Amino acid sequence: MLRLTLDMDDVLANTHKKLVNIILNDFDSLLTEEQLHSKALKELLHPKQLKRLNKIIDSPGFFADIEVMDGAKETVYRLSHFYEVFIATACMEFPTSFKDKFDWLHRHFSFIPWTNIVFCGYKSIIHSDYLIDDHVRNLMAFKGEGILFSAPHNLQNRAFKRVANWEEISELFLPVA
Structure with a gap:
């Protein structure tokens, strides 16, 4: 898988x-x-x-209390039937975020097991086929295929395949319904 x-x-x-x-x-x-x-x-x-x-x-x-991105919950749930889904969040810069982030993930994405949640600094340690991230620095160090999720801070970057929303992720990774 x-x-x-x-x-x-x-x-x-x-x-x-x-x-x-x-x-x-x-x-x-x-x-x-x-x-x-x-x-x-x-x-x-x-x-x-x-x-x-x-x-x-x-x-x-x-x-x-951050809002879930539109379409994320449903799409990630569907993806979890076809892929081994991990969540990797770089939270070392803001150490007080650990518990909030873990609780947030459990509340909104409870179908992702705790064993598939990675708190890290740089994501170069991640061994995965794909990484979807909004920061180019994480994709540059990643060994698999990096996909840039559009955000105001990365709009000028053209180095990676880009997705604008969860609908585009669904089209890219899920079979046609």
Whole structure:
């Protein structure tokens, strides 16, 4: 059985949407929602705002209530019938995220066994046939086929096959119904 590994943030979980909502509601910013979805936040925010945002990200509870990406739950469930599905999330940068992420995955993707959840730094350690991730740096070090999940911070990259949503992942990996 082929192995398919999925990233969590901005692939399964709509983390960027939560960050945009925080910026729009809690920051003194003139940026619009459209602008905040057009580029990486590090390109748009003042360094002090980025520092504040990172503090928020690293606080307990931040990852607990992030929305599931549209179509992710249903598609991953279907994929699990044809692939050995793993979830790999790089969470060493924000150590307080471990419990929130684990609980979130259990709540929304309970059909994925805990043995198939990997908390890591760089994803170069992942041995899989496919990795779907929103960060090019993870795909560059990956030995299998990397697929880039579109996100504001990677829109300019053309080095990898790209998917825009879970419908496209379904078309790519699932048999025709």
